[in-house]
Amino acid sequence: MGKFKEDAQKLLKEVGGKENIAAVSHCATRMRFVLNDPEKADKAAIEKIPAVKGTFTNAGQFQVIIGNEVSTFYNEFSEISGLEGVSKEAGKAAAKQNLNPVQRAISVLAEIFTPLIPALVIGGLILGFRNVLEGIPFGFLDGQKIVEVSTFWNGVNSFLWLIGEAIFQFLPVGITWSITKKMGTTQILGIVLGITLVSPQLLNAYAVAGTPVADIPFWDFGFAQVNMIGYQAQVIPAMLAGFMLAYLEIYFRKVIPQAISMIFVPLFALLPTVLAAHIILGPVGWAIGSWVSDVVNAGLTSTFNWLFGAVFGFMYAPLVITGLHHMTNAIDLQLIADFQSTNLWPMIALSNIAQGSAVLAIVFMHKGNKEEEQVSIPAMISCYLGVTEPAMFGINLKYVYPFIAGMIGSGLAGMFATLFGVRATSIGVGGLPGILSIVPKYYVPFLGAMLIAVVVPLLLTYIFRKKGIFNKIDPVDEATGLLYSQEG
Structure with a gap:
């Protein structure tokens, strides 16, 4: 008998049987099911299967x-169920049957x-390191910055900008390429389109205002006459142009005979898109992006x-659950393009820390629960490094009260950071290393906000559990007064 045969049989039964599975695949750590009727899956029973470390639904x-x-596990599940797996991309495509239009839009984003x-x-790490080199006057250097006293580090700082510029100023190239990849169209055309938005022949977007x-x-x-303006670091113009290119290519593939499609499909897709990007889409996208960033910046x-x-800090973790948090990437990048820094990203990094601290409290309170520690300890580390999904789906949402404690800690930390006007020069580096972006x-x-994001969730998680606040499944042993896990 295979190692996971019994667990695989139980999983097949509890997801609703073979007839309830539209598609199945796996990634590095998870089985991914597209279910015909998600309500038939018994989550409580599934989470009791020894091999299962948690469940969640996403996209x-x-x-x-x-x-x-x-x-x-996947191989044994396939053998038992008789189901052939699909690729992860095919699984995502099948999953769209369970999404409403708004969720589909978020999924595309x-x-x-x-x-x-x-x-x-x-890119965020590099810009953060450059902050240390060129932005901080050190007392032991008589108030000078590292680049002012060291030829070597001044050269390193200048060299690293080569990578930082490639990532952030030429971001439209990455966006237009990613759209063509997602849409299944010609990726090199997406790259070419992106280059036409940031060509050195154009006036750099950062120089337009002056x-x-x-x-x-x-x-x-x-x-x-058409202004020769570049769209360095601009998100929305690149997205509008990328989707126009993709849809034009898809259309012309259908109407142009295959014998001449190699010549005319790229021509009729790329040329009108580049024209539209500089005449209509670019200016309109810039205006929309600037309006969004102005509103967010004004609010903060x-x-x-x-x-x-406080509200954004409190609500960011729930946004991650829904997938809506992906919208903040575009807003952050637009803020950086317009104001050379963002006041949104610091709160995202603080939310990572807060959820990680809530898991840390669970680790201490459930000490000795070896099975849960296989999930909680790696999830906590991941959270502190900026990736919250394992912690939220594997631990915090399971018990609820640590998730809420993390939300409150994040809200207070976000309020503190906002009151002091904390801003970041880049995005991408979250959790504890997020300070490099500041x-x-x-x-x-x-650092004060980080302290709040660590201490408040730790204390609230302990208090909520002991007092039974937001806690229905993780009781305290009344006889001894000790905290224990229901699974421990």
Whole structure:
């Protein structure tokens, strides 16, 4: 008998049987099911299966956390069920049957930005390190910055900007490529389109505000003039242009004979898109993006910024559950493009820390529960490094009260950071390392906010559990007064 045969049989039964499975696949740690009727899945029974470390539903997929041996489990599940797996992408496509139009839009947004996350993370780390080199006057250096006293580190700082510029200023190239990848169209055309938005031939987007209107270069077509303006770091213009390119290519593939499609499909898709990008889509997208960033920035710098910060900090974790948090990536990037920094990202990093601290409290209170520690300890570490899903879906939402404690801690930390005007120069680096993204002059208040995000969830998680607040399934042993886990 295979190692997981019995557990696989139980899982097949509790998800509603073979007839309830529209598609099944797996990733690095999870089984991913697209269920015909999600209500037939008995989550409580599934989470009691020894091999299962937790469950959650995301983007229309019912996901079962197995761990590093998921591939072995998956093979035995397939043998027992007689179901052939599908690719992860095919699974996502099938999952759309369980999504409403708003969820589908959010899913598309997530699929565009997810491939860009590795670049955004490394870019954020690099810009954060450059903050230390060129932005902080050190007392032991007589108030000078590192780049002012060291030729070597000045050279390193200058060299690292090569990577930072490639990631953030040329972000539209990544966005247009990601859209063509997601839409199944020609990716090199997406790359070419992105380059036309950030070409050195154009006036850099960062220089537009300081350039008199009369000095802005333009293309003169005789009957019309088009400004030669670049869209460095702009998100919405790139997205609008990327989708136009993809849909034009899909359309022309259908109407142009295959014998000449290699020539005319790229021509008729790319040329009109580039024209539209500089005449209509770019200016409109810039205006929309600027309006959104102005509204968010105004809210976070207004008299009531403390309220805005508290609400956003409190609500960010629930946004992650729904997938709506992917929208904040676009807003953050637009804020950086318009104001050279963002006041939104610091609160996201603080939310990561707060949820991680809630898990840390669970680790201490459930000490000795070896089975749960296989999930809780890695999830806590992941959270402190900026990835919250394992912690929220594996622990905090399971018990509810640590999730709420994390939300409250995040809200208070967000309010504190907002009151002090904390801003970040980049995104992508969350959790404890998120301090590397912070503008150096805000390091001290951000450290204060981090302390709040650690201490408040720790204390509230303990209090909520002991007093039974928001806690229905994780009781205290009344005989001894000790905290214990129902599963321990």
